[in-house]
Amino acid sequence: MEESDDVSVSPSSGGNLARKVVTVAAGEAHTLALTGDGYVYSWGRGMFGRLGTGSESDELCPVRVKFKPEKGLKFVGVAAGAYHSLALADDGSIWCWGYNIYGQLGVNGENSLVPCLLERFLELGSGTRSEVPLQVCSVKAGGMMSLAIDNLGTLWMWGNCPLESSSSEGGFSLVSSFTPTPVWDFHGHMVVKVACGNEHVVALVTAGETYKGEDLICFSWGSNNHGQLGLGDKENRSRPEIVEDFNKDSIFAVYEVACGAFHTAVLTHKKRPSETLESMCWTFGLGENGQLGHGTTQSASSPETVKELPQYVYLISVDCGLFHTSVVSSAGDVWSWGMEKGLGLCPDASFTGTDAGDAISPLQILCNGSNGSKFQEPVQVVCGAAHTVLVANDGYKLWSWGRGRSGVLGNGKTIDCFSPTVVLWPPLTEDFKQEELNTVGEGDRIAEENSKGVTKTEKALCSAIEETKLLQSKLAVMERYADILHGSIFGKPLEEQDIPISLQNSGIHDIGKEWDRMLESADPAKLVRLEKFYQKMLEGVKEKLLKKRIQEIVKECLSSTINKV
Incomplete structure (x- = not known):
């Protein structure tokens, strides 16, 4: 679930920057896009x-x-954690929103439904080791943590971060920090790129004091229970250590x-001089x-190449989901x-084709457009x-x-897609149309007005989208209600795999059969929890009935007394 690196915005010849996406970021179940005009x-x-x-x-x-205030703000970077989001403005300010239980928004308080400015960041930077004013250059996020790199090459972290701890066994623990904290281990070097999983961090750092293009060294630290640090073992690390396959003497440039969540991917090419750029x-x-692509389902504690990728191709972008790459x-x-x-x-998704199952080696994703199997002019x-x-x-x-x-x-739509589908971009919303009107010339504006701005098809689609939003809002309320009920009974929110199979496969649900099936498959601990829950619920119902009966008796007595008087 990776996010934006440094973004350089350069408009295509004759292109409209409002329509051009320069970078995207993906969280657990949401996506962010940054346009060339900074929105x-x-x-x-x-x-x-x-x-x-x-x-x-x-x-x-x-x-x-x-964003409020929005006037003058232009954004140059976005990042997405599991349930939170970050945006970086061209003045170096960081805006955060979403889940904040671990301080990943960089502020004390509850979750935020709207972007909030991380105001303390510049204050923290006023005492740095250089007289150069601190300015954040890029932001990243993953899991429950947030990261930023400033113009001095310093890495900052906040949220649920892997930090050194004297109280934990092995000196490693995940610590919730509401304040951005610098990682001083790279003093005298520059952090150029960084990525993070649920509990681990991997950084590309210059060998010297400045970045020369092919001198990056790979460091990793944090949880290593599956070998995701690439250090040849499964021991946790509280401080950054060099991944030796990508040290300064390596023939590969990272x-x-x-x-x-628990794996890492790295792209390299041979250091120059080299005859090819593969x-x-x-x-x-x-x-x-199979998320490693090694042809097996075994984990690996040291870097191994994905051998079945074709030779003589140049890979421009890589990213990892929870369990795919x-x-x-x-x-x-x-x-x-x-x-x-x-x-x-x-595994229980509705994908039931003859070739269903995990892919332990690379599979090509084919474009279903008019230009064949390849995607035209890929970016990220x-x-x-x-x-x-x-x-x-x-x-x-x-x-x-x-x-x-x-x-x-x-x-x-809200259905799974097993082959590429086109995102509705640019969005057919009034806000976007106003931005379009603000960027065209006077002649174009007159033509726009004469043509009434949008076609009948676009208006119909906008109306359908609004109706869908209303239905989706109602669905969100029902999902929250289901989460509360499921959490009360089973001790955890409702997840996709918890939905009964009979309900997934058809619109008919036999609650009696599903209840019997659930009791049959439940382990003893779950059965004990269910028993306690229903005992409490039954006691509560009896208590309510008793209180209501007492109230009725009191009313009858009062009514009888008044009538006698």
């Missing part, structure tokens, strides 16, 4: 306020995130890194769903591997927990596939 859009699941729209409603297609993808960590080449070829044919879907690929988004056509077209629940694919 942020979001779609997908709205729970905890991760979309920044002011509500917890889902959005089935891209909507613009509003240029991209991504982290899944690159390689290396993976390590948890492999039980995707890469895209400069030629427009996309490969994925991992859970459920590389889609990242749960990102993975959410169980969905994938590709920026193509130099940023003017978005594709998505995988889990569609809550509208995370941005195509106006």
Whole structure:
């Protein structure tokens, strides 16, 4: 679930920057997009306020995130954690919204439904080791943590971060921090890129004091229970250590890194001089769903290449979902591997084709457009927990596939897609149309007004989208109600795999049969919890009945007394 790196905005010849997506970021079930004119859009699941729209409603297609005060703000970077989001403005300010239980928004308090300014960051930077004013250059997020890199190359972390702890065994623990904290281990060097999973961090750091292009060294630290640090063992690390395969003496130059929940992917090419520009993808960590692409379901504690990727291709982007990995080449070829044919879907998803099952080696994702199997002018690929988004056509077209629940694919639907589907971009909303009007010339504006702005088809689609939003809002209320009930009974929120199979396969649900099936398959601990829950519920019902009966008797007595008087 990776996010934006440093973004350089350069408009295409004759292109409209309002329509051009320069980078995207994917969270557990939501997606962010940044346009060339500096605006942020979001779609997908709205729970905890991760979309920044002011509500917890889902959005089935891209909507613009509003910032207050918005005047003069232009954004240059976005990042998405599991349930929270970050946006970086061109003045170096960081805005955060969504889930905040671990302080990943960098502020004390509850979850935020709208973007809030991380005000203390500049104050913290006023005492840094240089007289150069502190300015954040890029933001990242993953799991329950947030990260930023400033113009001095210093890495900052906040949220649920892996930090050194004297109280924990082995000196490692995850510590909730509401305040951005610098990582001083790289003093005298510059952190250029960083990625993080649920509990681990991987950083690409310069060998010297400045960045020279091919001198990056790979460091990792945090939880290592599956070998996701690539250090050859499964011991946790509280401080950054060099991944020796990518040290300063390596023949490979590292240029991209991504982290899944418990695995890591790295892109390298041979250091110059080299006769060709082909690159390689290396993976390590948890492999039980084939997310390493090594042809097995074994985990790996040291980096190994994904051998079945074609030779002589140059990979421009890589990202990891919870249990799947995707890469895209400069030629427009996309490969994925991992859970459920590389889609990242749960094993009980509705994908029941003859080739269903985890992909332990790369599978090519074919474009179903008019230009054949390749995606035109690819820019970036990102993975959410169980969905994938590709920026193509130099940023003017978005594709998505995988889990569609809550509208995370941005195509106006909530169904899973096993092949690429087109994201509804640019969005057909009045806000977007106003931005379009503000960017065209006077002649174009007159023509726009004469043509009444939009076609009948667009108006009909806008109306359908609004109706869908209303239905989705009602669905969100029902989901929350179901979560509360399920949490009360079973001690955890309702998840997709908890939905009874009979209800998934048809609209008819035999609650009696499902209840018997659930009791039959439940372990003793769950049965004990159920027994306690229903005992308490029964006691509560009896108490309420008794109170109401007493109230009725009192009323009857009072009524009888009044009548006698």
